[in-house]
Amino acid sequence: MVLAGLAVGYRVWLRPRLLTWGATGAEISRDMPGDDLQPEPDLTATRAVTIHAPPDAIWPWLVQIGPGRGGAYTYDWIENLAGLGMHSADEIRPEWQNLSVGDTISLGSSGPNMGVQVLSRPHTLVFADGEHAWVWALCLYPTGDHTRLVSRNRIVLTGRTSLQRVLFACVVEPGSWVMERKMLLGIKERVQRRALPDDTGTCHSIPL
Structure with a gap:
């Protein structure tokens, strides 16, 4: 009974919060570039962070x-x-700034190869x-003096056994929140660590 209660509590209360960390209701429901590449996912995670900088200052870290x-700016x-x-x-390294549609990033020797599907500087980067x-x-939405960095993952679990699906829900989903939260905050920290000069030439750090 206790385990069943924990399982229900996780799915009803905790899981939605992990999958939508930092994102507003509008960001969760909004169509994003790349959604059409996987129109029927088994899992969608939309997470976001506010960065006090324009997209041009954030984009080099993404690309x-x-x-x-x-x-990955995480652990x-x-x-x-x-x-x-x-x-x-x-x-920011100049030699890493020339990413293009069709380029592939390999996630380890046995991991998936993620190809660049959409790249529109300085707002949109989609892998699959x-x-x-x-x-x-990964999309950048400027709003006034800050930018919202929104990350969306759409994943299909077709072909996985019931046990694999349980392990995915209990291990991979919480783990993805830990890692992606750190990634978003890691990008935010790196962007905002850069000091900006005011009209007098004095440099001030952007508030975190």
Whole structure:
């Protein structure tokens, strides 16, 4: 009975919050680029963060994401337990800025290859695996003096056994929240760490 109660509590109360961390109701319901690549997902996660900077200042961090590039701005040691070879950069590197549609980022030796499906500077970056069973969109929405960075994952679980689906719900979903929350905050921190000069030439950090 206790386990059943915990399971119900997780699905009804905690799970929706993990899958929509930081996102507003409008952002959760809004159509995003890449949605059409997987119109019938078994799982949709929409998470977001506010960054006090324009899209042009955020975009370079997004476009260099990936193993062997800028990393994922999250917990590298956890990523590397899976052999992903992630090393999160703390600087923008020119050689990692030339991402184009059709380019592929490999997530480890046994992980999926995520191809760039949509790239529209400086607002939209969409990845998908070969079967479009996983579509990941990173979009920037400017609002006044800040920008909303919204991440959406659309995932198909077709072909997985009941046990695999349970493990996915109990392990992968909470784990994805831990890692993606850190990623969004990691990008925010890196962007806002840069000091901006005021009219007198004095540099001030953007508030976190």
